[in-house]
Amino acid sequence: MKQTLLRVVAPAPSRPPAATAPPAARRHPLDLYWQSRVARATGGISPIAMQLAFQDWWQHLAVSPGKCGELATFWLTALGGAAAGEDRRFAHFAWRQxxxxxxxxxxxxxxxxxQQATSGVAGVAPHHAEVVAFTARQLLDMWAPSNFLWTNPEVQRAALASGGRSLVDGALNWRQDLCRHLAPPGAAVAEPVDAPYVPGVDVAVTPGQVIFRNALIELIQYAPQTARVYREPVLVVPSWIMKYYILDLSPHNSLVRYLVGQGHTVLMMSWRNPGAADRDLGMEDYLRDGLLAALAQADAVGGGAPVHAVGYCLGGTLLAIAAAALGGEGRALPARLASLTLLAAQTDFSEPGELGLFIDDSELAFLDALMWDQGYLDGDQMAASFQLLHARDLVWSRLMREYLLGQRSAPNDLMAWNADSTRLPFRMHSEYLHRLFLHNDLAEGRYLVDGRPVDLAAIGAPLYVLATERDHVSPWQSVYKIHRLCAAPLEFVLASGGHNAGIVSEPGHANRSYRSLPPGTAPSADLSPQAWLARASHSDGSWWPHWQQWLVQHSDRQPVAPPPMAATLGPAPGQFVARP
Known part of the structure; x- marks a missing residue:
């Protein structure tokens, strides 16, 4: 009976109405229409939130004569002095002339x-102070001397050395990007910068078959590469913000290929890229028709063996919700869990880092209106928000290099994947932002599944929780907060790199390392992130072998023959990763 599950294309299940509608659904359509037009003009940023933040700051600064005196004194003492501090933008020796x-x-x-003017002003709300400081940094970075031909000695030297060719190349790069940006969908344009990394041809090439498909996901079962395998299958739940193949890039840096090469049976969820017609898909749809449907298939593939479930980013958050909501008494998951692995996944959103600057009631009102109008949040709109967090490196330094120096970054698989953006349905993203980011319902016990609150303490499977040092999406101190929410055995690891590059960290990758508590050291919910960091030992190299050995410790040590490949619906990477 279990094998039968693998042989059919599951129809889209009928969805019961959610207990509560998204906040935008309860607003007047005229208000939504007008605010959506404002949001389109401002890139989703609420002008009211920005105005309130700056008004709060300057009015309190105006009634703080002592603070104003300190700022005046700063200028008097700073004139003629040299500013200290290193900055990669000005590392070239020519900047010292x-x-x-x-x-x-x-x-x-x-x-x-x-920095001094926007900090330490008494009376300013902390959120407003952070918004003002962040905005001031962005505006300053925009006007950095490195961004302009007449104030950048590197650009001038390159132009002289090339006889002006570097400036011509930069202008051609700008023209190519402008044409690509202005071209209507489907129009023929110049070859994209990230070519030729095509899913199924250059990336996402680990052999496998799609064994299940419904309206929301495809499930890929990868072909074994060893004669014997561990009994427990590994189910990977990627974030629906990204295409799954970040975990199966080129053969040398594919986490999937690494796992199957170590004797694991790997199954990968591939989320469908939603359109405007999917506007009413919500978080419970992603839980039921996505994760739980995949778990049922993993149970069938493994013949009832417990499953190692792995969740990346939002996929990890959803996995934690499922394990807590349905792993407790009275409710059952479709498969037993041997372990949970959460990669760069938050469960407590009280300190989400600078991404939280875009999350308040006013910001979400405008973002909700934008998504209500479109039916989804476009991947490019979401990417722009992430780029804004690191505009110095991801925007201004890149534009200087490409348009003033005339240099294009050599394409790589990670860049190609990053350009392969996805969309987020209106209802799901609104629920996620309001219930998790804004109100922190999951960590505070108010998040409901089937009308019942989710308690993360109900998770019984052992956890491997990985964070990365330079993560601007899931800051490691925020990921670490799971210690005080779960009572299950927990291994916390901090890897070098950022949200994406820190995960794609294959053995042999240069300058990679990770930190973990020494063997035999029990983690404690009372241990602060800083205290944990002081106790953790540093290891050079990739965290992948460390995690794989942890999976082995929580697996049946007796290897078995690989499970048969079920009747398939086509080869990997499947239909849901195709570019439009």
Whole structure:
């Protein structure tokens, strides 16, 4: 009977109405229409939230003569002095020559001044102070001397050395990008910068078959590469913000290929890229028709063996919700869990880092209106928000390199994957932002599944929780908070890198490392992130072998023959990763 599950294309299940509608559904359509137009013009940023933040700051600064005196004193003492601090934008030796050294010195003094001006003003709401400080940094980075031909000695030297060719190449790069941006969907344009990384041809090439498909997911079972395998299958739940094949990039850095090469049976969920017609898909749809449907198939593939469930980013959050909501007394998951692995996944959103600057009631009102109008949040709109968090490196330094120096970054598989954006349905993303980010319902016991609150303490399977040091999406201190929410055995690991590159960290990758508590050291919910960091030991290399050995410790040590490949619906990577 279990094998029968693998042989059919499951129809889209009928969805019962959710207990509560998204906040936008309870608003007047005229208000939504008008606010959606404002949001389109501002890139989803609420002008009211920005105005309130700056008004709060400058009015309190105006009635703080002592603070104003400190700022005036700063200028008097700083004039003629050199600003300290390293900055990669000004690392070239030419920046130390006149007049460029003066440009840098003045710019760094401006940075220091605005850092002091936007911090320590009594009476300003903390969220408003963070918004003002962040905005001031973005505006300063926009006007950095490195961004302009006449104030950047590197650009001038490159232009002289190339006889002006670097500037011509930069102009051609700008024209190519502009044409690609203005071209209507489906129009023929120049070859994209990230070519030729095509899913199924250059990336996502680990052999496998799609064994299940419904309206929301495809499930891929990868072909075994060893004569014997561990009994427990590994089910990977990627985030629906991204295409799954970040975990199956090129053969040398594919986490999937690494796992099957170590004797694991791997199944990968591939989320369908939703359109406007999917606007009413909600979090419970993603739980039921996505994760739980895949778990049922994993149970069939493994013949009832417990499953190692792995969740990345939002996939990890959803996995934690499922394990807590349905793993407790009175409710059952479709498969037993041997372990849970959460990769860069938050469960407590009280300190989400700078991404939280975009999350307040006013911001979400405008973002909800934008998504209500479109039916989804477009991947490019979401990517713009992430780029804004690191605009210095992801925007201004890149534009300087490509448009002033005339240099294109060599394409790689990770860049190609990053350009393969996805969309998020209106209802799901609104629920996620309001219930998790804004109100932190999951960590505080108010998040409901089937009308019942989710208690993360109900998770019984052992956990492997990985965070990355430079993660701007899931800051590691935020990921670490799961210690105080779960009572299950927990192994916490902090890897070098960021939200994506820190996960794609194959053995042999240069300059990779991770931190973990020494063997035999029991984690404690009372241990702060800083105290954990002080106790953790540093290991050079990839975290993949460390995790794989942890999976082995929680597996049956007696290997078995690989499970048969079920009747399939086509080869990997399937239909849901095709580019439009």
């Amino acid at each position: 006149w007049p460029f050294a003066q440009y840098v010195s003045g710019f760094k003094l401006l940075e220091q001044f605005w």
